[in-house]
Amino acid sequence: MDANTSAGLYRDSRERMTAAVRSLGEADLDKQVPACPQWSVQDLVSHLTGVAADFVAGNLAGAPRPPWTAVQVQTRRNLSIDEVLDEWSTTGPALEQVIVGGTTSHPLVCNPYVDASVHEADLHGAIQSGRPTREAWLATLDWFLDEPGQLTVITPDGTYQAGSDGPTAVAHTSSYELFRALFGRRSASQVLEWDWDTPSNAAAWSMSLARLPQTPGPLDD
Structure with missing residues (x-):
């Protein structure tokens, strides 16, 4: 993906989330995010703001592991949502300039729309406000699934492959x-409910894909 497209996808996601969150009251800002139950809605925005700030500053040590993201949230713990969003309105465009300027080749920094689109869906799930645009999640799939693998997933939008330790399998x-x-x-x-070629393959891959411990139960977003 070219730099301008990447920066544009990130900008659009940032602007959509900013608009959605600015109108929220305190009760909604304090809601637990089902996909990230250790975070409130405001914590989620603090993380996204912190990502932009860290990427611009070149603070990549430990990215994107939990200790790195925890500092982003804790640093902004006592700020109002307006202060957090105001910071993002500065660091976000600065990050977009880093991407377009081509001063780094770090894959996370060059493609921040990936993390943003995942968390935009998390946000929508928490406040029941729909989904990100199709463009966002399709671009993320294209970026994430760019290598041949044992798992082939066929969707109405295309055919994708994922690699892991699972068996050769096909799912729809x-x-x-x-x-x-x-x-x-x-x-x-x-994941088991997908249309799999064989039940045994479904069982193997469902455990591999549903790998984050915060989602042992179904999410509805």
Whole structure:
């Protein structure tokens, strides 16, 4: 993907989330995010703001592991949502300039729309406000699934392959469900419900894809 497209996808996601969150009251900002139950809605926005700030500053040590993201949230713990969003309105465009300027080749920094699109879906799931645009999750699938693998997933939008230790298998589902499952936002039981070639393959891959411990149960977003 070219730099301008990547920066544009990130900008659009940032602007959509900013608009959605600015109108929220305190009760909604304090809601637990089902896909990230250790975070409230405001914590989620603090993380996204912190990602932009860290990427611009070149603070990549430990990215994107939990200790790295925890600092982003804790640093902004006592700020109002307006202060957090105001910071993002500065660091976000600065990150977009880094991408377009081509001063780094780090895959996370060059493609921040991937993390943003995942968390935009998390946000929508928490406040029941729909989904990100198709463009966002399809671009994420194209970026994430760019290598041949043992698992072939056929969706109405295309055919994708994923590699792991699972058996050679074929499954049919929607692009959105694949997008959410790849980032641990679907439980093993939800992945089992895809249209699989054989039940034994489904059991092996459902455990591999639903790999994040915060989603043992189904998510509905």
